[in-house]
Amino acid sequence: MQYITQNRHGYSVDFSPYFADRIACVTGENFGIAGPGTLYIIDAQPQGLLLNKRLEWKSSLFDCCWSEINDNIIVTCSGDGSIQIWNISADNAPVAVMKDHLQEVYCVDWTKRRNAPQHVISASWDKDIKLWDPQKGICLATYSGHENVAYCATWSPHYLAMFASAAGDGTIRFWDCRTPSRCLKIINDGRGEILHCDWNKYNKDVIISCSTDNILRCWDLRNAKIPTITLPGHQYAVKKVKFSPHKENIVASCSYDLTVRLWNIALPNPMLEVIEHHSEFVTGLNFNLHRPGQIVDCAWDEHVKVYSPMSLQM
Amino acid sequence: MYLRLSEYPSRGQTTGMDGHFHPRQQINDPLTFAVSILSTKLDSTEKLIMAMRDLAEGECGGANPLMKMTSHFMQDKSMRQEGLIRPGVVHPAELERQFLHASEHELVNEYLRQDPRLHRPPETFRMEGLLKEMKEIEHSHQMRAPITAPGVSDIVATEWANDFVANTPFMHEQELEEQYRAIQNSATGDHPPTQWADEYLQDTEHAIWAAEYVEANSKNELKDTAAALSEISNDPKFADSKFFDFVKKLSTGELTIKDDQVVDGAAEQWEKEFTAEQQGAEVMNEEQWVNQFDEETLRSKSKDNEVWDNLQKEWESYDRDNHPEHPWLSEYEDTYNKEYDFKEDNPFENHPDPFNEGLQMLKEGNLSMALLLFEADVKKNPEHVEAWQYLGTTHAENEQENQAVSALRRCLQLEPGRLPALQALSVSYTNESLQLQACRTLKSWLYNNPKYHHLVRDSTQLSDDGMVTSSLMTREQFREIESVFLEAARLSPENVDVDVQSCLGVLYNLSGDYEKAADCFRVAVDSKPDDPELWNKLGATLANSNKSEEAILAYHTALSLSPGYVRARYNLGISCINLKAYREAIEHFLIALNMQRNDYGSTTMSDNIWSTLRMALSYNGKSDLFQAVDERDLATLNKEFDVSV
Numbered sequence: 001m002q003y004i005t006q007n008r009h010g011y012s013v014d015f016s017p018y019f020a021d022r023i024a025c026v027t028g029e030n031f032g033i034a035g036p037g038t039l040y041i042i043d044a045q046p047q048g049l050l051l052n053k054r055l056e057w058k059s060s061l062f063d064c065c066w067s068e069i070n071d072n073i074i075v076t077c078s079g080d081g082s083i084q085i086w087n088i089s090a091d092n093a094p095v096a097v098m099k100d101h102l103q104e105v106y107c108v109d110w111t112k113r114r115n116a117p118q119h120v121i122s123a124s125w126d127k128d129i130k131l132w133d134p135q136k137g138i139c140l141a142t143y144s145g146h147e148n149v150a151y152c153a154t155w156s157p158h159y160l161a162m163f164a165s166a167a168g169d170g171t172i173r174f175w176d177c178r179t180p181s182r183c184l185k186i187i188n189d190g191r192g193e194i195l196h197c198d199w200n201k202y203n204k205d206v207i208i209s210c211s212t213d214n215i216l217r218c219w220d221l222r223n224a225k226i227p228t229i230t231l232p233g234h235q236y237a238v239k240k241v242k243f244s245p246h247k248e249n250i251v252a253s254c255s256y257d258l259t260v261r262l263w264n265i266a267l268p269n270p271m272l273e274v275i276e277h278h279s280e281f282v283t284g285l286n287f288n289l290h291r292p293g294q295i296v297d298c299a300w301d302e303h304v305k306v307y308s309p310m311s312l313q314m
Numbered sequence: 315m316y317l318r319l320s321e322y323p324s325r326g327q328t329t330g331m332d333g334h335f336h337p338r339q340q341i342n343d344p345l346t347f348a349v350s351i352l353s354t355k356l357d358s359t360e361k362l363i364m365a366m367r368d369l370a371e372g373e374c375g376g377a378n379p380l381m382k383m384t385s386h387f388m389q390d391k392s393m394r395q396e397g398l399i400r401p402g403v404v405h406p407a408e409l410e411r412q413f414l415h416a417s418e419h420e421l422v423n424e425y426l427r428q429d430p431r432l433h434r435p436p437e438t439f440r441m442e443g444l445l446k447e448m449k450e451i452e453h454s455h456q457m458r459a460p461i462t463a464p465g466v467s468d469i470v471a472t473e474w475a476n477d478f479v480a481n482t483p484f485m486h487e488q489e490l491e492e493q494y495r496a497i498q499n500s501a502t503g504d505h506p507p508t509q510w511a512d513e514y515l516q517d518t519e520h521a522i523w524a525a526e527y528v529e530a531n532s533k534n535e536l537k538d539t540a541a542a543l544s545e546i547s548n549d550p551k552f553a554d555s556k557f558f559d560f561v562k563k564l565s566t567g568e569l570t571i572k573d574d575q576v577v578d579g580a581a582e583q584w585e586k587e588f589t590a591e592q593q594g595a596e597v598m599n600e601e602q603w604v605n606q607f608d609e610e611t612l613r614s615k616s617k618d619n620e621v622w623d624n625l626q627k628e629w630e631s632y633d634r635d636n637h638p639e640h641p642w643l644s645e646y647e648d649t650y651n652k653e654y655d656f657k658e659d660n661p662f663e664n665h666p667d668p669f670n671e672g673l674q675m676l677k678e679g680n681l682s683m684a685l686l687l688f689e690a691d692v693k694k695n696p697e698h699v700e701a702w703q704y705l706g707t708t709h710a711e712n713e714q715e716n717q718a719v720s721a722l723r724r725c726l727q728l729e730p731g732r733l734p735a736l737q738a739l740s741v742s743y744t745n746e747s748l749q750l751q752a753c754r755t756l757k758s759w760l761y762n763n764p765k766y767h768h769l770v771r772d773s774t775q776l777s778d779d780g781m782v783t784s785s786l787m788t789r790e791q792f793r794e795i796e797s798v799f800l801e802a803a804r805l806s807p808e809n810v811d812v813d814v815q816s817c818l819g820v821l822y823n824l825s826g827d828y829e830k831a832a833d834c835f836r837v838a839v840d841s842k843p844d845d846p847e848l849w850n851k852l853g854a855t856l857a858n859s860n861k862s863e864e865a866i867l868a869y870h871t872a873l874s875l876s877p878g879y880v881r882a883r884y885n886l887g888i889s890c891i892n893l894k895a896y897r898e899a900i901e902h903f904l905i906a907l908n909m910q911r912n913d914y915g916s917t918t919m920s921d922n923i924w925s926t927l928r929m930a931l932s933y934n935g936k937s938d939l940f941q942a943v944d945e946r947d948l949a950t951l952n953k954e955f956d957v958s959v
Contacts, residue, residue: 034576117628178625226929235551258551
């Protein structure tokens with residue numbers, strides 16, 4: 001199943017945690033280099049992917065994340081350095097815009113717990129990570145330390161108040177959001193820029209990162225001097241990496257080499273499948289939380305695709 | 315004295331393990347080489363987007379566009395060094411040399427000449443902290459060269475970045491600098507450059523001028539970067555790529571970016587229409603937002619502290635029991651400067667002569683018992699230099715570097731010129747990638763050796779003053795100490811001094827000259843074939859230069875001489891991993907762990923071995939045994955792999 005984001009180049013996709021068939025996709029015109037951005041809400045129907053809603057922002061949108069507590073709320077971030085909160089059941093304008101970053105905001109993440117303060121973190125090219133209260137529309141804290149642009153910030157699904165950030169300085173940093181002054185731990189990979197990282201959903205100490213040196217690396221926080229597993233195979237920089245929400249060892253990654261790859265990190269030959277169905281860089285990727293084995297991805301070829309790879313059907 | 319100098323598989327495997335990538339083929343294979351460059355360039359699409367967005371938007375957040383632009387390109391430069399050159403040439407000393415002395419041209423040539431993966435540094439030269447040090451170096455570079463006006467080096471860097479891949483006509487640093495200065499003089503009158511630098515950001519007029527200058531410049535840079543990118547987009551994969559097409563148009567000027575719009579080079583009219591249309595569009599702009607939310611935001615902001623307090627409370631209120639604390643945080647501490655950490659409940663505390671008993675245990679190859687005995691001894695006699703020394707060397711032999719460093723440092727505090735301790739400490743520092751410290755310790759060894767004392771002319775900086783700010787060894791420092799050691803070796807050409815050869819071998823490991831290092835150790839084992847430590851060092855050095863098969867032979871010799879040599883066993887296991895013999899690797903690690911265990915608890919087992927074992931298990935598809943590893947359940951693992959205790 002596919003949907004075409006006419007004249008808009010995809011940057012990120014996310015499945016709704018509430019509706020098995022609802023997808024949000026953020027895009028920008030001109031490959032995100034200049035011009036406006038669009039948030040698409042797309043529903044998977046028997047006849048294909050159908051547009052539910054289209055929301056416009058003046059600047060390219062780089063990332064999106066659904067709220068955990070309200071099925072209509074979604075947060076996005078954009079090239080003008082701002083963060084938008086949208087209520088898709090209401091107007092065509094965001095219900096809140098928060099601005100504190102000095103440069104493009106590349107990643108946002110809504111806390112993954114329902115039983116925790118509902119906060120959002122963001123990573124920006126201004127090298128900082130920020131913590132936001134989306135209800136009040138204010139920035140609560142800033143986490144500085146990365147020595148190059150920050151590409152990713154993601155809440156731990158296990159540790160309270162903790163999140164990880166990945167950046168162009170080749171490090172992953174771990175923070176307790178209550179102590180902005182001090183980074184808890186640094187993994188220094190140093191073999192390229194780390195473009196994305198994701199926590200394992202079953203093992204609280206495992207995180208996976210992907211880098212411009214084309215390689216995925218799995219880290220165990222208890223002994224993070226060396227990666228526990230490295231996954232070579234992509235031919236160019238790897239843009240996103242995600243752990244499966246359903247199987248501990250399953251990982252999906254997408255890359256500048258136009259492919260999406262699926263991995264089982266527990267196997268001696270971990271690469272399960274190479275999916276090459278895009279004609280431009282694949283930029284966004286996510287697992288469906290409700291339908292095990294289903295994936296959505298988006299690319300600069302204006303296609304959003306939902307599919308169930310062979311290797312995940314067991 | 316037990317050079318690990320090893321080859322954690324993590325580094326090896328990225329190239330050697332899966333067969334996709336054969337490091338040595340790279341330099342001979344232009345296609346692979348081109349691809350490797352392209353991949354670097356591709357990660358700079360990220361940068362390209364940044365640069366282009368910047369031009370498009372002008373002000374996103376108030377930073378001076380000049381600074382933003384140059385910072386992007388600075389990142390671009392440092393990124394290459396991190397992302398491309400670093401994994402290969404990466405020798406820290408080399409890096410520093412590049413920063414301090416190399417012209418950009420040299421850099422490019424150097425890169426092209428050298429296969430980045432040929433001299434892959436071993437994991438022992440960990441890159442932790444290198445980034446910080448690079449910053450410091452950059453900083454010190456600026457301090458040393460105040461004449462360079464800000465911006466010049468940045469532009470040079472950009473120039474270099476472009477040149478690097480595109481081979482566009484190269485402008486020499488000097489020329490560029492002159493050109494820059496000429497303009498600068500005309501703009502600033504007679505101010506000396508340094509002063510100009512100070513004024514540079516404050517003086518609006520200059521800032522505007524500078525911004526204009528660089529902007530004009532950077533538009534070309536953008537074009538160049540885009541040209542570079544499109545030129546190398548020859549991978550058939552991207553033949554139909556609209557993105558590369560887009561980039562190509564930007565590079566030819568067919569498209570340009572103006573006021574956050576991509577415009578046709580000739581379509582001014584269209585642009586205007588488009589802008590008008592945009593204004594009419596239903597895009598809610600930020601100002602409206604700000605107004606709408608002003609009230610609440612203001613209210614909240616005035617209570618910033620209160621908000622923060624509430625935040626803390628809010629988080630605290632969540633059930634702690636369901637949220638584990640971070641157990642690995644304790645790892646986060648200064649491991650090198652700390653006092654020696656004694657094990658609790660030492661069963662030998664009341665032993666009448668723990669030192670000699672320890673030596674006996676050492677002879678029998680029971681390292682963990684020896685450790686407890688030596689500890690008991692130094693606890694009783696804190697001034698017992700020799701016991702501290704043996705404690706340190708035994709820890710190293712037992713693959714426990716931090717403890718080894720603490721003990722050896724204590725030993726040297728008591729007797730600064732103690733040669734065996736200096737030699738051992740230099741190896742431990744090398745393993746922990748503390749180059750500068752290792753280098754100084756080696757020099758101190760020579761200085762304190764009566765045979766070679768006269769060779770050391772410059773006796774400053776001999777003391778091991780703990781953690782100096784940097785652990786990088788400069789090329790000069792290396793050359794200096796290398797020449798002194800070579801001189802020492804030449805003093806008695808017939809009568810080989812094994813220690814000098816061994817130190818020289820360590821030194822070449824520091825500098826990444828593994829061939830030379832291996833030669834030194836070969837000479838050493840020829841003269842002293844019954845020394846297991848020398849065989850282990852030879853093995854580790856061979857492994858570092860990707861000769862795992864030869865390394866295994868050397869490790870086996872070491873183990874036949876000293877079956878209880880845990881470090882050699884561990885190294886052997888790692889070489890097995892590199893040769894994909896996972897099952898054998900696992901067995902070696904288990905044997906090592908069993909040796910480390912003693913009858914008085916398992917406190918001398920080393921985490922290094924456990925974590926490498928875990929990795930080997932995962933390669934072997936035995937992740938079901940992870941739990942046993944995490945619980946340090948040796949019995950289960952022994953049973954699984956038929957390792958008899």
